[in-house]
Amino acid sequence: MPRQSAQEGHRLLNQLFTLDVNTVITKVADPPVPGQAPTPPDAPPLVKAEPTGEKAPSMQVMVQNLAERYRGFTGGDESTTFAEVSARATAARKHRVRPEHGVLDRVAHNGQVLHDIVSRAGTPAGAGGAAVQIDESKLTPSDAATIRKAWELSLDPIDVATHVSMVGDTITRFSSSTGAAPADDIVAFHGQMVNSGLGEWQALMGVVEQFLATVFGFF
Amino acid sequence: MIRTRSLPSLTRRRVAQRAVAPAGTATSAADSLPERSKELFARGGKLFETRASDGSGRAISTLLQADGDLVTRATADSIADAELAARHEAQIVAWLHQLNRDWQKIENWCSGGLGAAAVVLTGVDAFTVASTGGAWHLAFLVVPAAAVAAIRAGVSMVARRALRHVQ
Secondary structure: OHHHHHHHHHHHHHHHHEEEEEEEEOOOOOOOOOOOOOOOOOOOOOOOOOOOOOOOOOHHHHHHHHHHHHHHHHOOOOOOOHHHHHHHHHHHHHOOOOOOHHHHHHHHHHHHHHHHHHHHHEEOOOOOOOOOEEOHHHOOHHHHHHHHHHHHHOOOOOOEEEEEEOOOOEEEEEOOOOOOOOOHHHHHHHHHHHHHHHHHHHHHHHHHHHHHHHHHHHO | OOOOOOOOOHHHHHHHHHHHOOOOEOOOOOOOHHHHHHHHHOOOOEEEEEEOOOOOOOEEEEEEOOOOOEEEEEOHHHHHOHHHHHHHHHHHHHHHHHHHHHHHHHHHHHHHHHHHHHHHHHHHHHHHHHHOOOHHHHHHHHHHHHHHHHHHHHHHHHHHHHHHHHO
């Protein structure tokens, strides 16, 4: 139990002290040509279609979606757990058997974190083919944020990603299926999103600081 | 005759806010702070979606999380639309400003509440001490204040002397 609390605390601090801004450029399928089969979007099933405005489903559905998508990506059946998915993605990354390194890293990391969440707040996928279950009332805000982000990113490659840490390190990565640098307007838009994220981060720190000052100032 | 003006109702204010929202801006039904906070913390983040006003179906969606993390999904042509991208960013910034203002209000209320509680507790304590005849207890209140005043006076005196030497 203390180990779990320590892990949860570490994860919470890590989330609080780092900022991640990801921009995913979605691709849409070519319009169908009469007499020909419709062209699928680039590299299915890694690419989602145009944003649909679909509101997020429940956390339970998100976790089941993720289990299904991750199983489809790494291989496995209904009883494959998130921990097994994570192990398969790690092995594939290590042996360089697949080119999608970014997505493999994400699946390996998220698989482990989701396994921890499900172990703590639900029931892992069973040997009898029972789907993974979670009790939403046991989820912390940090769990909800992790599940939502993993669901939102799904298995899509991230085109521009910026990671800012509290100590001042800022890392921006560009990736492209064609090998070309992203267009200037995409980079500029991503920069604006980073500014918005930094603003929110700064405001959050301000609220925490003011709250602590108020409480400890009183005592 | 005194004319009074009723406070604007929350419903009317919400309707007015929606009426002035720019075309194509997705207005959220979750206006109140508890609902916004629930969306941000319990639902894992707030999803913003801005659609092009020309009816082409182009859209940009961004998930904003409580710790500032952002995930944006869009097609390249949606981002190339400067008006759509600017409107999307403005939507996020406006929402954040409102949220921060609301949090600031709560912080002010907490600060004011704690201050008022301190005054009441001190008053009750002073009254109790005075009514039981043990007035020397008030020294607990006076001594720290006197100590702070003495330290300030000392620092001020030393600073003045130091300045005289410099001049």
